[in-house]
Amino acid sequence: MLDPSALRAAFPELNSLEFLAESGQKYVFRAQKDGRSVVLKIVRADQDQERIDREIHAVAKLSCNYVPVILESGQRPVGDKTWTFLVEEFVEGESYRAVLQRQPVQPLGDVLRLATALLSACCDFEVQQMVHRDIKPENLLIGPNGKIWIIDFGIVRLLQLTSATLTQQRFGLFTPGYGAPEQVRNLKPKIDARADLFSVGIVLYEALHGSNPYLSGKGNVLEIVQDLCNRDLPRLTIPGDIGGKLSEFVASLCARFPSRRPPNAREALQWFREIVGGLGTM
Template sequence: MPTLSISLGQWSDKGQKPSNQDFYGACLPDDTQRRQKGIAVALADGISSSAVSRDAAEAAVGGFLTDYYATPAPWSVKSSAQRVLQATNAWLYAQTRQSQYRYDMDRGYVCTLSAMVIKSATAHLFHVGDCRIYQLAGKTLEPLTEDHRFWASREVSHLSRAMGASQHLELDYRAVSLSEGDVFLLASDGVYEWLSPQVMVTLIQDHAADLEAGAKALVDAALANGSDDNLTAQLVRIETLPDREADELFESLGRLPSPAELRANSELDGLQIIRPLHASARSHVYLAHDPQADQHVVVKTLATELAEDPASVERFVREEWIARRLHNPHVLSAPVQRGPRRYLYTVWEYIEGQTLTQWMRDHPDPDLADVRDIIEQVAKGLRAFHRLEMLHQDVRPDNIMIDRHGMVRLIDFGATRIAGIAEATDSAGEVDPILGTAQYTAPEYFLGEGGTEQSDLYSLAVIAYQMLTGTLPYGTEVAKTRTRAAQRKLAYQSAVSENRALPAWVDAVLKKALHPNPDQRYPALSEFIFELRTPSPGTLKQSRPPLLERDPARFWQWLCALLGVVIVALLANMPQ
């Protein structure tokens, strides 16, 4: 099976300067890290006016190449790199503020940076300043970045953006689809300002067999043309790309055969099956005993008809991978695997309790306080997903367990979307299938759009509404709306009724969380949860009923008084 591999050549020279303030590097990790995080290449150029700019460049490149690989595996490349570079920028800015040059950034810890992360079949580019990243397309060298320079005159220019120059880092980002044989050049201004694109193309092609020699040839040629700056060039050629359809993270388990039908007292890799717990079109769940740990566990197997479907197998195996990365009391956990498995199955902690579906049957008219408590616990579990750039995408009462102590846990991660894996496996323009349950699925999914954190929030708000009313906010109409115009016509059914003593402001909170447009919902789960307990002044104002409903007697008194004033005014204006 093909894997990601590149050829790399790098060269740097101080040129006519007394020291080299450029700094460059690359990280080609092992296979596991390469699949999860990719290959990283970075170049930083210090500014000549600063004596500590070399330190800034080294910190920028070194910090990026180290800290990027320390970010969680589920994070996307874009999020991981941006967070790391924002942290590095803040550190550089703080170093200057604490130095004698705190009022003169031109002499502080400032540098430019261009970085590239190659993951799966995509190159992710991050850029600030005036280093450049090019792509060789035939006989043309296409610049993929824009210089951040302000030209005061034809001869005088200044950096308009740089690492460490400001407390806030404005970073350019671009994603480029890759093909085998693609060649990229990262170069400092000491190289590209002294060579024409045609000359650079010729030098790269003349040294195709030895990229390090090609990088050195670029530097030597710029020096020969009179370059008066530090010079650095990095050449990257894509040799092989991984198969987009195969996710090797799950290959070892995905190759295993499905076990035979499990019954009470049967055995599976040392686990003793006690009894079936649940069966659906997707999976079968059993209660089992683990003799080694002397505890009950849950064994989950894939439905027979799905065992030959690679996408279903991948989603099934991925569930346990997800659980091992979520350490939250409100998310179902997976015990440590104690030995090799001979069959395709997953193992989970056993929760002695009931689903929220059953709880709702047992509590058809729950107290608002109990509803708040359950919704808040589910939100805590969802926030654990969102912190790792994962969306649950199937939040519904059947996927929420409540144990005998009242602890609430999210279960079933078969529909979960992981940003870091999705970017490595998704094809351009391909729309994910809707994996959640229709009545709890956010409207945007039915438009073919990708989900966001507001999509999980919508599903949670549907559950809160259903717990309080026994019905759904839009009935069954959401799944039928496949255009924005149709969704704008959705009519929210108020949760306030004659049979339910519910504060009007709670209904206003639910209505906002359930808005068909995700941009009109709460921007964060924490805000939704907070307002369920403590409404904002704006929510109270929106939910305040009209005077006719609040105090009919006063309404009619004011109306009569107004009519009296109008009558007096009319009489006064009548001709005598």
């Protein structure tokens, strides 16, 4: 754990440092800077520096309404070690996981709004030749006014750079139940925007169905991975879904093989907009 006084000394421009969370890679604090709330992420010194730099590089150049802006990044000594840090815009919100725990089956209108946000964000990632690779309820924040945020670019892949995950590794980096099969199996050339579309599809499926079928009843990660790689999800029956078009779209997003999903994020968003237009709910 970081020494609080050493941290305050290292970041004199930040006030009211408040510990928020600790995850596999980083410590996260809320703070005040120039009268506004910010998030300070301090990355563990033993973490993969290349991956950290990639996260920073990726998000810094991203222009997306659904991703908190990075205000500053760099390296500073804290105590006797040098740490990499990020200061980003603080976004108020509740994790979508908490929303689903409270109400496992979400209203259709809310799901459609979520889909619009996620697919639009995927389009923005695609323009920057970026793949988030970790879209899941835990990485989505819902603001008090319904604004949707996507956070945690910890395992982003930049398509024009050499991948940080070794090609020889049998499994890539993924969250069980949300990572696309090609991502799980580390099939490098196939990991493009369609991998994010898969994860979006799973999140939508979960919100409409009330649970993630790839996680339900599984005892371990291997069972989840085998199911996800070998079984297509059953088609949803969605009240209000005229002609089953939304159900068909969600099924397409969740297809095991990338070639069965929309060919890219732009097409997916366009397709979705046509469906929503037909539903007349938005």
